[in-house]
Amino acid sequence: MPLISRRTALVCAATVAFPTAAAPVRKRRADSFFGVHFDLHPNAEDRELGKDLSAANIDRFLDRVRPDYVQYDAKGHAGWLGYPSKVSRSAPGIVADSLALWREKTAEAGVALYIHFSGVWDSLAVSEHPEWARVKPDQSKDDRQTSLWGRYAAERMIPQLLEVSEKYQLDGVWIDGECWQTNPDYAVAAVQSWRGLGLGMDAPRKPDDPLWDVWLEFNRQRFRDYVKGYLEILHRARPGLQIASNWLYSTFVPEKPELAVDFLSGDYLGNASISRARLDARYLSQTGKPWDLMAWGFQIANTDPAGHIHKPAIQIEQEASVVLAQGGGFQVYYQPSRAGRIDDRHIDTIAEVARFCRERELLCHKSRSLSDIAVLYSRNSLYRKSNKLFGGWGKIDAHCAGLLDALIECHCSVDVMPDWAELDWPVLVIPEWEEIGDRLAVRIADKVRSGMKLFLTGAGNARQFASLFGWKLSGAAGKSPAWVAGEELFGIASGLWQDMELGNGKLVSQRYLSYDSSRDTKLGAALFEVGKGRVVVAPGPIGEAFSLTHSPALRQFVSRCLSALGPAQVDLEDKSAPIEVVLRSVRGRTVLHLLNHVNQQVAGAYPAVDAIPALPGQRIRLRLELMPQKIVWEPKGVAIGFDWKDGVVTFETPPIRLHEMVVFL
Numbered sequence: 001m002p003l004i005s006r007r008t009a010l011v012c013a014a015t016v017a018f019p020t021a022a023a024p025v026r027k028r029r030a031d032s033f034f035g036v037h038f039d040l041h042p043n044a045e046d047r048e049l050g051k052d053l054s055a056a057n058i059d060r061f062l063d064r065v066r067p068d069y070v071q072y073d074a075k076g077h078a079g080w081l082g083y084p085s086k087v088s089r090s091a092p093g094i095v096a097d098s099l100a101l102w103r104e105k106t107a108e109a110g111v112a113l114y115i116h117f118s119g120v121w122d123s124l125a126v127s128e129h130p131e132w133a134r135v136k137p138d139q140s141k142d143d144r145q146t147s148l149w150g151r152y153a154a155e156r157m158i159p160q161l162l163e164v165s166e167k168y169q170l171d172g173v174w175i176d177g178e179c180w181q182t183n184p185d186y187a188v189a190a191v192q193s194w195r196g197l198g199l200g201m202d203a204p205r206k207p208d209d210p211l212w213d214v215w216l217e218f219n220r221q222r223f224r225d226y227v228k229g230y231l232e233i234l235h236r237a238r239p240g241l242q243i244a245s246n247w248l249y250s251t252f253v254p255e256k257p258e259l260a261v262d263f264l265s266g267d268y269l270g271n272a273s274i275s276r277a278r279l280d281a282r283y284l285s286q287t288g289k290p291w292d293l294m295a296w297g298f299q300i301a302n303t304d305p306a307g308h309i310h311k312p313a314i315q316i317e318q319e320a321s322v323v324l325a326q327g328g329g330f331q332v333y334y335q336p337s338r339a340g341r342i343d344d345r346h347i348d349t350i351a352e353v354a355r356f357c358r359e360r361e362l363l364c365h366k367s368r369s370l371s372d373i374a375v376l377y378s379r380n381s382l383y384r385k386s387n388k389l390f391g392g393w394g395k396i397d398a399h400c401a402g403l404l405d406a407l408i409e410c411h412c413s414v415d416v417m418p419d420w421a422e423l424d425w426p427v428l429v430i431p432e433w434e435e436i437g438d439r440l441a442v443r444i445a446d447k448v449r450s451g452m453k454l455f456l457t458g459a460g461n462a463r464q465f466a467s468l469f470g471w472k473l474s475g476a477a478g479k480s481p482a483w484v485a486g487e488e489l490f491g492i493a494s495g496l497w498q499d500m501e502l503g504n505g506k507l508v509s510q511r512y513l514s515y516d517s518s519r520d521t522k523l524g525a526a527l528f529e530v531g532k533g534r535v536v537v538a539p540g541p542i543g544e545a546f547s548l549t550h551s552p553a554l555r556q557f558v559s560r561c562l563s564a565l566g567p568a569q570v571d572l573e574d575k576s577a578p579i580e581v582v583l584r585s586v587r588g589r590t591v592l593h594l595l596n597h598v599n600q601q602v603a604g605a606y607p608a609v610d611a612i613p614a615l616p617g618q619r620i621r622l623r624l625e626l627m628p629q630k631i632v633w634e635p636k637g638v639a640i641g642f643d644w645k646d647g648v649v650t651f652e653t654p655p656i657r658l659h660e661m662v663v664f665l
Helices: 006-012 055-065 098-109 123-128 152-167 188-195 212-237 273-284 313-324 344-364 379-385 394-409 438-449 459-469 542-549 552-565
Strands: 034-038 069-075 112-118 133-135 141-146 172-176 242-245 264-268 291-296 298-300 308-310 329-334 373-377 414-418 427-430 453-457 478-480 483-485 490-492 495-497 506-512 521-530 533-538 570-572 579-586 589-596 619-623 631-634 638-640 642-645 648-652 659-664
Touching: 034 112, 034 344, 055 098, 055 344, 069 098, 069 152, 098 112, 112 152, 123 141, 123 152, 141 152, 152 212, 188 212, 212 242, 212 379, 264 273, 273 291, 273 313, 273 373, 273 394, 273 414, 291 313, 313 329, 313 344, 313 589, 313 659, 329 344, 344 579, 344 589, 344 659, 373 394, 379 394, 394 414, 394 542, 394 552, 427 438, 438 453, 438 459, 438 521, 438 533, 453 459, 453 552, 459 533, 483 552, 490 542, 490 552, 506 533, 506 552, 521 552, 533 552, 542 552, 570 579
Parallel strands: 034 069, 034 329, 069 112, 112 172, 172 242, 264 291, 291 329, 373 414, 373 427, 427 453, 453 533
Antiparallel strands: 133 141, 298 308, 478 495, 483 490, 483 506, 506 521, 521 533, 570 619, 579 589, 589 659, 619 648, 631 638, 631 659, 642 648
16 A cells, blocks of 8 residues: 655644643553444534534543543544544534544543544545545446545545544544445456456456356455555554454454454444344454444434434443453443534433443453353355355344354353354354355364264254264255244244254254144254264254244254253253343453343334343352352342352342342352
8 A cells, every 4th residue: 555645744743732741541442441432424514513512511521421432533434524634625514623622631531532434435535536436346436435446545544544643642543434335346456456366257247257256355355455554554653543443353354353453343233232242242252352342322213304212321231231241342322412512411321331331340341251152153154155245244144143142042151153263162053154164064073073062053054064973864955834842832943944864863852844743743953972072953044033033932942952962051940031141250250140131122113221120030050160169249249148069059149130240259
């Protein structure tokens, strides 16, 4: 990537003066636990940016919330800068420099300041410079995505980032509109570079064209080079600047971290945000990088015109608990008014969320997993089957999220394993991924023969492992109606099933072709002994079906499959209690997190939740290597009585309000 000009470097050197005498030390992002994100996406229609923001308003926010960092807007997807710039176009409606005031007050308070900055997505840049736009397969110009083969990064984006980071002495940059806004590019430079590979083919235009997979990977590599380019320039110019590319090295880009980003981050949203956070938090916790996740403090209402429906504090706390329990940092996203003011109601809500998080910080942040189960997250399947460069994947990974939800509802403490990670879990669960790859399948089979336990779902996995484990298939996979029996009713699991012969296996559960258990019975799940290990295979769309229904009968089906593999790590007496169980270790202590998911928001017509009743106390059995000397109920600090026998501790908890912790000492 070309270096910026000397003139631009000189302009960027002009800074705003900020108080530095005896200023408190600001935390690095790797050590930060709680932050708040504000973005406005300044645009051409703004007329009062910064008008209502005051030092008193910021002081009240910082005094009440006490965040480790604030992320404030510098450039949104529209492409207009939200601060007065000498290198690019600022929004026309800047009345006062909000970023300067935020820097002044955060520096005084010892709070780090990051900016929200849109990268690949810059609608203004492509409108002013059509030659910078990504070219679509039909040769039309994209109206928002810039081309990674063009001059946008060198001539606009990097000069903007150098200017703003120096001018406001920023601690870091959260670059948005990146991997999830990147698509295959047919710009002249991209096509010429492709031809230079000497493959003898024009750039593929559609998934059934030859070399389509190679073309997608060619574009992915360009994105990696683009990120590497701006990281090198920014880190060289400002060595202390901490940079993240939103969703890089998460489930959106499920690759082993190799680029020099300083931390990982993403914003989770939607009408099932707890389910989304469960998957993403568990994935990020396995990357080995500092990470955090951002919950939206509002939903976009299903009204005309669409507007913000703000979430009460208890709803955000319920969402936050999923992230906290996995050891990550947490941030919440609010938008101030267009004039920059943060309403006192919002400050009070964020302060309550901050208090909730801080009460749990010492027993949550930077913890490590003690789970004995992991769900495989397959980059290979996504990259080979999705026809996308990066996530969000939509329905394509729904089976993985669905099976993870089922395991959590079975009260399993469970991790998510990237397919590039080591196979270090006693129990591995593989959802209906279409192509995990032969090499990984062989590695898994070897682990099973050495003692690992495996739970497979899906017709594809039944076929993938048939030759490795020796079970026999009956014909080809085909779509079929399917119901499984629960303790009370049936659960529907229709879709692609692979019939199998039971052979030397043991039947775990049947399936039925209608909700009539007196006829049309087929194999639903079977257990096979393989070497020193065990495999349960359910050759149908269990994860996908659960993601669509969250059926109690399907949850009970999954529970039977797990029971066939061996005793549970954690056992709750109330099997249907809506409790997420997470077992972690932090600072030498074993901590069992209990998350109350009553009334979690799952429907667009019910976007705000202000009542989450406490759950009754639970009788719990937990396998532990050593007998504890004491058990404490946190954050209340109340001692709990317990029994110990044969490596199992049994105890009863007080009522579970929202996110409580059992600490074993």
